[in-house]
Structures are given as C-alpha cells and as structure tokens.
Amino acid sequence: MTKEEADNGRDDMVIDVPGQANAVPDGFNANYLRIYYGKLFPHADMFKWMSYGNDGKHPGCDKSYFGRREFSFTLENDIYIRFQSFNSVTELENSIKEKCPFKIDIGPVYSVDPAKRHAYAQSGDNVFTPVERELVFDIDISDYDDVRYCCTGADVCLECWPLMTIAIKVIDTSLRDDFGFNHILWVYSGRRGVHCWVCDGKARRLTNEQRAAIADYFHVYKGNENSQKKISLPGLVLHPFLARSYTEVLKGFFEAKLLPNQNLLASEERYEKILEMIPDASVASELRRRWQENKRASMSKDDINIVRWEQLKSILQSGKQKMQGLRRCVEEIVFSYTYPRLDMEVSRHMNHLLKAPFCVHPKTGRVCVPIDPNNCDEFDPTTVPTLSQLLEELNRGGLRQDAENEWDRTSLGESVAFFRTSFVQPLLKSCKEGIENSYNAKLQQSKNDLSW
C-alpha cells in the first residue's frame, strides 16, 4: 500500500430504519451505494490490479501506465461518462465515492492519458489508440434459453446455473493448458452470467486479429433461431480441445445432470428438438416410433430421459451406421445443449468496455464477486451477497474506529480475500519480475552498446 492509499475517507453514516435497528430493506439506490463505495468496495486492490506492478517503486516502472487506463461510469439517471482516467488510487477512490456510479466499466490502456485524447490525431504517428487490454469473455445464460426449461431471459436458478459452471470449466482449462495463460479472473456478472478477464502480459498485448482468432477457436455453437444446424462437427475425430471438453466436462454433465433435470427426452415437444438434429430421417423415425409407443417409463425404474438417451446412443453409435453425418451426431447433440456460448463481439476488440468486478447489479442488488474456477461447482448465484444484506451486516457490527478492511466483517470478506490471495498477489509477483527483468535487460543492452 502506498502512502496515497492511507486515507479511507471516513463516512459515519448509518442507515436508520424504523422498527428493526439493523434491518436494511432490499434495494439499490445512491444512498446504499455511497456506503458501499465508502466502506466495502476494494479500491486499493482494484488499483493494484490495474497498475500491473507499475507502482513507482522500481526504476523500471512506467509511471504513466495507470493514468492511461479508461474507466467509464454510468451515473444515476443513466448518464454515461466515458474516458475517465486517474493518476493515483486516491483520485480513483475519490471520484467513485463522489460520483457514486451505478456501474463502472473498465476499458483499455491507451497510448496516452484519455483526458488528453483530443490533442492527438486520428492517424499517423501520434495517435490516441488502445495499446493494452485484458483478453475478456462474456457468457450470458439468456443465450441458452432454447435449452433450459426452468427459466427464461434474466432469471436463473440452481437447475440451469450449472450451464455456466461447465462453460467456466471448458474455457478456463483451455486458456491455461492450450494457450498457456495463468492470471485468469472469473467474475459473476451479478444476474445471469459470468465474465472472464485474462490478465497475463501476453494477453493484454494481443492484437484484435489475435483476439478474434482465440474467440473463433472457442466458437463452436453457431447460428440462431433462423438457422437449423447450430453445431457441426465434421471430420473423423474431434480436435483435441473439443475431445477433451467432451470427455472431461460436457458428456458427464449432459448425461448425469442436464438430461434428467431438464427432462430433455420426457415429452414429445422436447424430444422432437433432439430428433430434429439427426440427419438420417429413418433413424429419427425409428426412435420416434419407439418413444410414442412407450409413453410411460414401464419396466425400468431408471429416469425415462436416461433410458431413451441410451437407446438413441446405441442406434447412432452401433457401427451399422455408415452415413457420413451420423458419425458425430451424439457429440453434436451434447455440444448443442452444453458447449459454452460466448458473445464473440466482446472478445474481439481492444476497445470493448466491460463491467468492473465488485460492482453491484442494479436489478438484483448482488455484488459481482469473483468465482474460483477450481471450485466453481460450489458457486451459488442465489446466495451471492446483496447490497442491502451487506449494509445490514455492517450495521450489526456497529461503528468502528478503525475503518479499514470493513469487508472482513461482512460476507464480502471471503470474496475480497480470494481476489487478493488467488489473483492479485500472484499477478503482481509475476508483473514485478517482468518489470525487473526487462529493466535489467535494457541496462545490459546499453552497457553492450557503450562497450568498444
């Protein structure tokens, strides 16, 4: 912590509610936010993250780095202000506390301080242009409305949330094993999805073309309500990435959880959707005939969905099937229902703004907390702390002289601690090593240049 971060700006306001002394009614408003930003939002940790080690302590630090990052605020009344930039944690913190933004977005690091952008040309040498930006992903459960029957649109429950969990597993594994990235932050978006921030130096310096290539690598689910076939897996075998995703995550989840929980084969309306994906009409008809004759799960005590799925698999994978399109049909069905559906546009461009972690979602009041990818099965979106809940917890603790680390006495404490120890600290360690190494290399270089 630098000297700049010492003064926390004590805010002694406590909410008085008639009746229960500590109770805080549900809601989302500027008053609640003011306290949240005053006592709970982890300004210093966010600053440390965004500085990527450029805190001025080492001579190799780039002191202008943090100041070249764009933030945008959405204020009350939907007023939206872009190109906000700050030169220190104090400036960042004071601006947030003063403006009380309903939403904070993080943009790229530009070539110059965004506040000075008008002095620079559109093209040529001295341009105002993004130079670094984390590789980001956005997955929204409303994009899965055609495969979940428990909720639609903005709603989410414990039956369908696991779709997000497996999306995290598939993408996280690939980012680490295939692409070699290490500093990855997954964040709950506050209502119905997740965001992913890949923060390695290599990731931040990717060009738009390289980002598009990675997004395309992950792009398997194609199409929308107008097109028929949304997943197409040609080829004799699957690419190792797809094969691993299938055997390690998707197959198990589909067969054990999604299939029975969403009753995907239990009724005609639902099983027709799956039969439609079988390119051989005679195979589809055969299954349809069997299932229509056998409306009640007769002899077997097993779930009807599982029984029917086994029948489908045994016909399609029997080896008697010679037709080209049938080879990967079973995998195609599983992929259509479970493979991650990413918003491609979010990942492709450096200048895309994305909501900051630890913001509060206006519609649900829930905090955008980090998700541990190694324990994502345990994450429950319905128990994420809400703004009013946190304020209530603060009230219960009473006033304290020491206004630091207030989050420790609330449910937010766990999230902030995780953010620090599992993400920020390892990241900063790696950044500082990088800064030192390149500084030393430069020194060596200039020594070499000077030598005769």
Place this chain on the structure above:
Amino acid sequence: MEVFQSHRKSSSNNVIVSILPFYRSAPPLEVRLEDFEFFAMDRLRVLKGISDGLCRGKKPEEMEKLVEDLWKANMRHPQAVEEVNKDIISHFVLRLVYCRTEELRKWFLSMETTLFRHRFRLESSEAQRALMSEFKLPYKAVSNAEFESVKDKLSQVARSMGQNLAAADAIFYKVPFEEVPDLVSGRRVFIHKGHAYVAMNQVVSLVVTQFRSYISKALILTNRKWTSTIREQEKDRLTPIVEALCTSYLGPDYSQPQEFGEISIKDIDQVAKTSFPLCMRHLFEKVKEDHHLKHGGRMQLGLFLKGVGLKLDDALAFWKAEFAPKVSAERFDKEYAYNIRHNYGREGKRTDYTPYSCQKIISVTPGIGDHHGCPYRHFSEENLRAALVRMGVSSRAVEDVMDKVHNRHYQLACTLTFEAVHGSSCDAGINHPNQYFIDSQRVLQSKNGSVA
C-alpha cells in the same frame, strides 16, 4: 530491387526462374506512362476476380484454381523477367491507389494477401522452404523426441480435418500461437501452453502473416508520402490516373441518396414490402415483431435506411416508435439515440458511415439473437423457402434461387429473387442492398408512373 529467386528445373533440364516477390522496395525502373496504367488495370482485374470469388464463398481449393487462372489470363508474360517487372510495378502502382483511406487499404490488403497466399501454395515445397528462410522466421523444427510425445495429438488434429499424418509431415514447427491466428481460428493446429505445432504444409500461414503485416505497414507509409508530397508533385501526370483507377472499380457507395432523395416514415412500411431486399425485409419484420434489434441488425438496417433517404430526425422517430413497447422514450434517448446520430456523422469522430455492401453483409456471421447478415447464406433451407414465398416469388423461381444458394452464389440468388419479384431482368447483378432498392423503385416507377 530485392527479389528472391528460386530455380526450378524443367524436364528439359533448363533452369527456369520462378519468382514470388515480397515487394520490399519500389523498383528503380523506368516505366512508360501507359504501362503504369495498363499494368495496374491488369492486376486490378486479378484482385477484383479474387474479391468476387471470396464473396461467393469459394472454398480454398477453388480459390487456388481461380488465382492461377486469373494470373495466367492477366499477368503472364513469355519472358520471366518481364513478368516479374509487371508484377512488381503493378503492385506498387496499386499501393498508391489504395493507400488513401482506411476502407481502401483494408480491401487491398485483404486481396493482396489472398493472392500471395495462393501463389505461395502453388510453389513447390523446396521453393516454399527457401522463401521461408528468406523471411527469416526464427522458428525451429520440433525435435524427434518432442514429436513422439505429441504425435497422437498431432494425428488427431490431422484426422479432424479429414487428413492423415503422413511420414512426410513429420516435420513440424513450434511457434507461439500469436503468429498463426488463422490456424488457431480454424482449430487446424494442436496448441499446448501457448505454442502451436504447425505442419510443413501449413507453413504458408506463417509466411502469409508476415507478408500481411509488412504490407499493412507499408500502406500507411505510402499514404503519408502520397498526401505529403506525391499527390501534389504528380498532379499533372500520375495523380489523375491514380484517382481514376480507384473509382472505376469500386462502384458507388450509396452514402449520398440519389434520385429518390427522400423517404419519410409513412412511406417506409410500403416500400419495405415492395423494394427491400430480403436481408433488410427480414430485419424490418423483426423490428416490428420484437420491438428490438441487436447491435448488428441496427447497424445494417439503420445505414441502409440512411442510404434510402431517411433523414436523421425521421430515423430517430422511427426507431423510437418501433422500440416503444420495450424501451421508454427516456431510455431510448439515453441508450440508442447517440448511436443513430453517430451513424449519421453527428457525434464522435463524425464519420459519415456508408451503408454496407453485399460483400460486407455476406461476410458477417450472425450470432444468437441476431437477424443481420445475408439470409441466403445463413437461413436454413426451410426458412429461406418460406421467406421467398412470402415475398411473392413463384415456386419455379424459388427452385432456381435455391439452386444458386446451394452453389453458394448468394448475390446471384438475390438477383434472381429481384427478377422474380419485379418481373424484369437485372443484368448488372445485385452487389449492394441500396442498389436493389434503387433498381426496384425505378422499375416500379416506370410501371406505375409514380414512386410506389
């Protein structure tokens, strides 16, 4: 002039020089003024041919044949040295022509890269290896030991593409994945911990990436030189030729609405039924139905309407009214109005955006919840047939249209639709939605004596 030569022995044992230049520096040759123009026009025919091929969605093998034929037809010369000179000179002339705006640079870069890619593939593998070392790519071949350890995965990747890992392909290069974005994009390589294992036959990608990056930078430099010195110096000699070369091949951009200058809101519903091409009809119908459109659709339809002659105020009123059931007037003003004004060049960097051409629309892939893009390319057969019938296309004409679609001639399909709906021929073929609109209005006006 730096040119790499690789020697190829013909059957009669004469050494034949085969050259693929990298266009590193302008040739210090004397060129006659007529040759300046004619060489450029011949090359432009090749590039335009490539552009058409890509638009029609030709597969790589088809493109390779196309490039070979185009080159033979326009650029061949019995004397190899003359052919090389023409190649280099024509390239540098076209650099002058196409360096002047962002959109021109993008087009030229794309076509020249495609041309280079296929010419490179047509070279023998020794020639390719030699060209690779010319580019000084520092990637080492994978050692035998490492190859053994990843052989299974490499084989899996090959088989996923319908190929086999032949003994000859035992030479693999290990490169950082950032260097081969198009291979990553198509999942055509095995990636592990940030490194891609590139087969010898994929090496093209490495070289092409280098080529592309070099030309991209060169174009920016050329533009600078052009605006600062050349254009003025050459205003009586080369400049008029350069400016004529550009406009003669890129058609009108429909940014300024022409004869049917204005369309007001009350006219839109009517002209949508009679004169909109299918892509815009679909978007229009969806706006009416859903009272919403995602960003891609808003851009495609919004810019089209601008080209049709819808004034900014009318555009704002139109979108506001259509969105009204889902978006309050206040929210509309805050969230959508800005972007519409931006499209008309009244905000931000004040670029007056041009309506999208067919080429651009065909090249996008709509995602979940999207309705933009080219319906001839993305709609399922069933949905497309239904849409054509709703437009009033006779069942026989529908068959002709579907035939074009199956052969991936999307613009020809749209042209046939136009002809079927209007009962008159369209010889020029459709390559821009606004052209469809204008031609349609022309036909209707000549029939009714008034604008429909």
